[in-house]
């Protein structure tokens with residue numbers, strides 16, 4: 557059932573005062589990677605349609621304040637970090653992290669005028685190499701400590717792409733577990749065919765993924781969708797109809813918009829900062845180096861001529877989202893069986909908006925520090941299902957080789973780590989089977 561124009565507006569608009577904007581202001585949002593402040597400690601950011609300035613002062617404190625000085629509106633993104641706070645470049649008014657003016661160096665000595673000056677200021681926190689902001693009413697709930705941001709001995713790197721489309725288009729990809737068969741199978745192969753016809757270089761990893769990946773099946777597959785306390789989960793029966801079912805859990809959605817390592821942050825109504833938060837935790841006992849700051853890089857969106865790229869997995873997803881338009885017209889859709897989870901998630905969003913509009917607290921909000929430790933949103937807890945992660949078998953070509961990770965500044969380190977881990981595991985398997993043989997011989 558297609559949506560009405562009003563329903564589509566209500567689901568997509570995130571500005572202050574809109575129903576979705578009010579719902580989303582209950583949650584913490586990533587606004588930058590910590591690594592981005594290394595290059596420049598002051599940065600303009602836009603989140604939920606609000607223009608703000610993020611800074612780290614010389615005392616190491618983070619602040620997130622309105623982007624215009626209260627004096628005569630100069631842009632604070634050009635401000636000077638002070639020992640405590642940020643100074644406007646024009647006449648030096650200084651603001652602390654709450655947006656309170658704390659100094660007006662050119663005003664008469666003893667003037668108390670500064671005490672009456674306050675601009676917007678929002679709480680910020682750092683977790684897992686990302687800087688998170690809370691734009692809602694005080695008191696702020698806890699920043700949820702999901703396992704991927706806290707897990708020890710884990711290799712992390714973060715990719716980001718600014719996409720020219722509404723956040724819900726990105727999110728709804730997570731409700732669509734069957735697009736892989738086409739977009740990352742058939743379409744990928746077609747892209748490679750076109751590239752080869754044009755004499756462009758195609759990587760071995762791309763060819764291997766496109767031709768050997770297990771998204772290849774394209775017949776009908778049964779789906780199951782279910783809500784759970786953190787959001788929505790879903791499963792695909794990987795067996796063809798009529799055979800013994802093999803249910804595998806597909807990417808879950810953690811309310812409101814995180815799906816595993818993919819976080820599609822609503823920048824405004826028509827822009828989404830798509831973060832791919834990548835982690836690798838060795839299965840053997842090898843140590844992972846702990847960098848001072850988690851590396852961040854921009855995933856390429858277009859080639860030198862400005863033509864969009866399609867030759868890696870996430871770029872194909874990106875195309876599927878932004879080519880729907882800046883805010884897709886959901887009155888024109890024809891939803892089918894495979895959209896089961898998309899429909900379910902829209903319903904969930906509507907219900908949560910209603911709760912907030914009626915003055916209640918929406919789902920997946922954390923208040924108790926004791927229950928906010930390494931929150932685990934998977935894997936499948938059902939006897940009839942396994943998680944996709946369990947399916948990963950050792951191979952010389954990890955799946956990430958055909959995706960965003962290949963552009964990472966620490967890609968070589970990741971590959972080394974992966975291969976060492978695989979070697980140690982293989983050796984361990986050999987030794988344990990030797991032991992087994994020993995025992996048999998001794999008997």
Ligand code: FES
Nearest residue numbers: 625627628644647
């Ligand atoms: S405009 Fe900022 S101090 Fe004057």
Ligand SMILES: [Fe+2]
Nearest residue numbers: 735736740873
């Ligand atoms: Fe995809």
